[in-house]
Amino acid sequence: MQSLTGRLAALSRFVSKVTDKCQPFFQVIRRGKKTEWTPECEEAFRNLKRYLQQAPLLSTPREGDKLYLYPPLEKWALALVVAARKLRPYFQAFPVSVITNQPLRQTLHKPDASDRLVKWAVELSEFDIDYKSRAAIKAQAMADFVAEFTEPEVCLDQQDAVIGNDETQVWQMSVDGSSGERGSGAGIVLEGLEGEKISYAVKLEFAATNNQAEYEALIAGLELAKAVKADRVKIRTDSQLVANHVSERFQPREEKMEQYLKIVRQIMGKFEAVEVIQIPREQNSRADILARMAAVADPKMPKSVPLEVKSSPSIDQNLGVLRIEQKCSWRDPIVSYLRDGVLPPDKLRARKIRAQASRYTMIDGVLYRRGYTLPFLRCLDEDDADYVLREVHEGICGNHSGGRSLAHKVLRQGYLWPTMHQDAQGKTRSCVSCQSFANFSNQPPEKLTSMTSPWPFAQW
Known part of the structure; x- marks a missing residue:
């Protein structure tokens, strides 16, 4: 026994x-x-x-087999990490396809992810994991989905209540332009959904009429609303011409006004809804004060109000220069994987890129490097990196610092590329001013030996 x-x-x-x-x-x-x-x-x-x-046993996988993992809907990110820890030998030896109907890869690489998700993404980057969407589902699952997500019918009273709630999701904006003998300027006041207000001023360093200043204020306001990711905007202006041009009540007669109106409609197409109305000048006093202060660069302007300086009209800035030749950059494979999920055919190269991509993220089409303690660092290519090095080293605020100090300065400014330290060393060595005015040591390589004569005039 x-x-x-x-x-x-x-x-x-x-x-x-x-x-x-x-x-x-x-x-x-x-x-x-x-x-x-x-x-x-x-x-x-x-x-x-x-x-x-009849004990349940796990069969040994053969070489070349692909393992499929189905994480649960709740806490699927944690489930994948726990599965990778428990089945680590299988994850290391075989490629794993995660079948899920949730955006698992986007969640692990999104820019506003928590520290825990960032750690999990770095931990999973060492494995050859491929994320795939679920295939066709059965009719019963489709019926359950339709029954769960079908919106009920809404009566007229409920529709009115919904419309009233949508009006609270609209950003309020006041714009005004000012033109005079001392200069031209634009003022913008943007009010958020919770009542917070953002003031912005633009100084126009070119000859502009009052109508042009009003259009410049409207364009700057739309760009500001797009920067804060506002979808629905209601714009108030005291310019009758601009309000009627946008609402198509008036037709522009001048060529410049047509160009301004074309730019405004292009920017408005990026929003869900934009409404431009005319109000009396008395109700637009704050934006008018900002425009007048920006026109003359008044030193009494509050420091909390950003002041932008535009040296050319927006209709001239619309003409862009196209790059004829584009060099291959170190960012291209990572951007292709994060944006489109494309990997090179080489398995080792694909696994390396997948591991590197866990430390990067895409924000508005720009690649950024993220870390546990550092802020987001913008990734630069060869041309932009050379420009940043020149500006930091010998620009207006440059002090011709050494290579190591120059690299740390660029890092504190929020930029990053793989050969940053080597490029910084090469920049300091090739700088003519640094080589001309460097501190050279005139100390002899060994101690000097004094030679004295034993008797005066003995050499004679």
């Missing part, structure tokens, strides 16, 4: 609830008398043999 219980203890990891199944054996041993094989022990022994003959 003791030999049997010892062997069952060795098999306990393969038998669930082994203590309950071996209870008759333990009761016989505890009696302290002569060991007897009871009918309960015989039944328990048969049940154990039956269980071991």
Whole structure:
């Protein structure tokens, strides 16, 4: 009996609830008398043999097989990490395809992910994991989906209430332009959904009429609303011409006004809804004050109001220069994977890019490097990196610092590329001013030995 219980203890990891199944054996041993094989022990022994003959076992995968993992809907990111930890030998030896209907890859790489998700993304980057969407589902699952997500019919009173709630999701904006003998300027006041107000001023360093200044204020306001990711905007202006041009009540007669109106409509197409209305000048006093102060660059302007300086009209800035030749950059494979999920055919190269991509993210089409303690660092190509090095090293605020200090300065400014330290060293070595005015040591390589004559005039 003791030999049997010892062997069952060795098999306990393969038998669930082994203590309950071996209870008759333990009761016989505890009696302290002569060991007897009871009918309960015989039944328990048969049940154990039956269980071991039908025990669930994991088959050993063969080389070339692909493993499929189906994480649950709740806490699927944590489920994938736990599965990778428990099945680490399989994850390291075989490519794994995660079948899920949730955006798992986008969640692990999104820019506003928590520290825990960032750690999980870095931990999973060492494995060859491929994320795939679920295939066709059965009719019952489709019926359940339709029954769960079908919106109920809304009566007219409820529709009015919904429309009233949508009006609270509209950003309010006041714009105004000012033109005079001392200069031209534009003022913008943007009010958020929770009542917060953002003031912005633009100084126009070119000759502009009052209508042009009004259009410049409208364009700057739309760009500001797009920067804060506003979808629905209601714009108030005291310019009758601009309001009627946008609402198509008036037709522009001048060529410049047509160009301005074309730019405004292009920007308005990026929003869900934009409404431009005319209000009296008395109700637009704050934007008017900002425009007048920006026109003359008044030193009394509050420091909390950003002041932008535009040296050319928006209709001239619309003409862009196209790049004829584009060099291959180190960012291209990472951007292709994060944006389109494209990987090179080489497995080793694909695994390396997948591991690197876990430390990067895309924000408005720009690649950024993220870390645990550092802010987002913008990734630059070769041309932009050379420009940043020149500006930091010998620009207006440059002090011709050394290579190591120059690299750390660029990092604190929020930029990053792989060869940053080597490029910084090369920049300091190739700088003419640094080489001309460097501190050279005039100390001899060894101590000087004084030579004295034993007798005066002995050399003669």
